Amino acid sequence: MRFRAKIVDIGCLNQFTRVINTVAKLAKTCTLRLTVDKLYFILSDKVANGGVSMWCELKQENFFDEFQMEGVAAENNEIYLEVTPENLSRALKTAQNAKAVKIKLTNKQCPCLTVAVELPSLSSSSRIVTHDIPVGVIPRKLWNDFIEPNVPEFDVSIFLPVMKTMKSVVERMKNLSNSIVIEANKNGEMNLKIETDLVCVTTHFKELGNPPWVLVSEEGSQNSTQDRDTESMVEARIDIKRLLQLLAGQQVNPTKALCNIVSKKMICLILLHEDFSLQYFIPALA
Known part of the structure; x- marks a missing residue:
């Protein structure tokens, strides 16, 4: 060896x-x-x-x-x-x-x-x-x-906003709660939400764009994710420190960054660069 x-x-x-x-x-x-x-x-x-x-x-x-x-x-x-x-x-x-x-x-x-x-x-x-x-x-x-993790079929995939902006928002939210809700739809919209007994804070992002993934059904027919309902939001609540670990720690300036959401189960953050790729899986909180 x-x-x-x-x-x-x-x-x-x-x-x-x-x-x-x-x-x-x-x-x-x-x-x-x-x-x-x-x-x-x-x-x-x-x-x-x-x-x-x-x-x-x-x-x-x-x-x-x-x-x-x-x-x-x-x-x-x-x-x-x-x-x-x-x-x-x-x-x-x-x-x-x-x-x-x-x-x-x-x-x-x-x-x-x-x-x-x-x-x-x-x-x-x-x-x-x-x-x-x-x-x-x-x-x-x-x-x-x-082995490479199996990713369940996601409900929404969306490009992330500028990561420095997202990091700044999440750092402020961290002082209010230990968890954060990430929700997005197939219309390029994403929200970051903090919900506690005392306060509810939401930051809205629009026109982010959705990757042109194509899903293949069991029958073998191909269906674009864009053919489905584009307005309804899909969400997952996660540990805010886990999210901040990636946002604050990444130094690689990816050419593309996106988020796949499996409703109420997990999110997968993906950083893509011509030299490498990084996938980061965060489970949803109960």
């Missing part, structure tokens, strides 16, 4: 750092899945049991100048590691002006991701700062616990 990778391009390094920083805000520990083509950061708490889940997918060719790996066996050419993303984030903070960053799976009394940061120097030789980040190797028999 081997893994080594190298980033030279400073733009790729900065973007990779932003992704890691975002993941670190969402999960204290998570699973890093390595394949030949992609990296995945996975948080697989069971949504049905009240936990959040995360699925972050990166194409390695968009970030790494060199990427080599050998899995546990030829037929299972993958590696699953338990990592603390905050430790990886801290290591990458020393690499802001790096000439190159190498990441390697090593064994130093325990399995480690060794991050070697090559920094510029006034002399002819470079300075190397090395970080050994302990990781846990997840055995093959447990890999099925880390």
Whole structure:
């Protein structure tokens, strides 16, 4: 089992750092899945049991100048590691002006991701700062616990407003309640609501747009979500801190951000970028 990778391009390094920083805000520990083509950061708490889940997918060719790996066996050419993303984030903070960053799976009394940061120097030789980040190797028999989450058929999908604006609104609402209701319809309208015994506050967003998803029925006929009732609202009440974790923690400036709502069951927030995608599942409160 081997893994080594190298980033030279400073733009790729900065973007990779932003992704890691975002993941670190969402999960204290998570699973890093390595394949030949992609990296995945996975948080697989069971949504049905009240936990959040995360699925972050990166194409390695968009970030790494060199990427080599050998899995546990030829037929299972993958590696699953338990990592603390905050430790990886801290290591990458020393690499802001790096000439190159190498990441390697090593064994130093325990399995480690060794991050070697090559920094510029006034002399002819470079300075190397090395970080050994302990990781846990997840055995093959447990890999099925880390498959991509199944998303129930959602009732509404809507593009999010500007995330900085949404963050500002939710931060103010956090002082009033521990929960928030997100409701939306197929007419591009979304509301954020706080409801307590003392106060009811609602922020309205309009003309956000709905992604052109197409649903396929059991009979095989295709029906656009736009053919259904567009005015009626679908809602889910969630923990406001969970929502704020993503809004306050994301540093990746997605090209698209959207929200899928399963009525009274869960919401799925999706950040899309040409280099990666991130799905964040928050269960509804009873």
